[in-house]
Structures are given as structure tokens and as C-alpha cells.
Amino acid sequence: PVKGLFDGDFQLEGAGASLEDxxxxxEASLLVTGREGILTAFELDDRSQLGLLGAGLLGQQLNRPGITAMSQAVPYFTNMPFDSFTLNLVRGQDKVVRIPKLSFLGESLRIEGEGLVAASRLDDVLNQPLQLSLAFGAKGRLINYLETLQLLGPQTAADGFRSWNRKINIVGTLADPDTSALKDMLNEAARRAISGREASSPASDATRTDLSEGAPTQPAERTKRDRRRDDIEMGLDLLNSLLGN
Incomplete structure (x- = not known):
């Protein structure tokens, strides 16, 4: 959903045997411009927010910058404030609604896109299949997080926004767009960060045998470092499950 202050310009031209026809x-066109608003790409429930907080702490303890970067980057995409927003829709004689321009400009994010909506009756446009390709750009601290997650390309535009290394395809409908592709991309980055986990030391679980006595001794006392490693490994497993991996 999008909230903010909006202005619209709607133009329609047609001919037929009746007003309805x-x-x-x-043929129609709609131009919507907005400002001082918020775009919500996806929502995080309390469990997910707690998981992100835990991920940040785990990343610091493990010295895994990828996990920390993921926990810092995801909140940027839940409620995204913008300074300007533009959506242009054009319907031709084939009844296909084309989207020649969609733009979003915020402090840390820039989004530019184009696409189309399947042909339909004019009063049912909002519920027809949507195909939208979005190019993202990042600025400020978000660049550091996304670079660590290997999501950025090498090019930086004149306005200071650095482009992502691939586009995101949005489907669904205009009334209910499916932004899961964005979340999937972030989850893939999270999996890359998590996959580098340390293997637990075999010695920490082994029962040592004193050959000179000919009998096994008691298991070696677990050190504080061993216990912390186990806690971190358990936390990573929980985070992995939380992200659906």
C-alpha cells in the first residue's frame, strides 16, 4: 500500500453507439503524482522483527558482516518514505494498460519501473494480471549493507544512487501487487550470509581417553567459548527457519 499526498490527471477519449460503449x-491515460508519503513493500510481524534483532546480535558475535548487514537492510523495505512518487497508466485501443513510468524517490531508495496490465474492461483494470519490472538504486548507509550482501552493481548515478545488480519483477494486480520477489532476493542474500557458518569443533564433543590409565576420563569441561558457539549455532538455525530456508 501507498500513503501520502497525491494529485491526479485523468484523460479519456472514445466514441460509440452509447455512452457505455x-x-x-x-483510450485513456492517468498520471498520479505523490509526495511526503510511505510505500510498504512488505510487513514484518513481531516474530520476524525479533528474528532480525537476534540476527544482528549473532552477526556481531560471529563476526559475520553478511548477517549483520541483512538485519540492517531489511527494515529499509518495510515502510519506505518518499519525497516524490509518479505513476503513469496509458490504455490503448487493444485495452491493454501500459505503465510507461513508475518512479519512487526517497532518501535511501530510488525505484524506476515500467510494465503493463492485461487487457480488460476499464472498470476492472485494478484486478487484472500485472507485469512490472523495477530497477532499484540505493544511497547512504544502505549502500554499505547491500554491498556486503552482494546486491549492488558497480555503477553510481549522478544523483548518488548506486544501481542494484538485477531488476525485480512484480506480479499480482494493481489493487494487490505481489512484492514477494523483493523479499525472495533479500532471503537469498541472507542464505549466502548464513551458509558461511563455522563448523563446531569435534574436540568439543569428544570424550577423551587417558591411555595411560586405560579408562575413559570425564568429558572435558566446556569453555565459555564453546557454550557461546553452541548458542550462536542454535540462533543461526532459528534464523534460517525464520527466513523460510
Missing amino acids: AFEHS
């Missing part, structure tokens, strides 16, 4: 076979 002219309306249905019309």
Missing part, C-alpha cells in the same frame, strides 16, 4: 472502447 464509448466508455468501454475509449
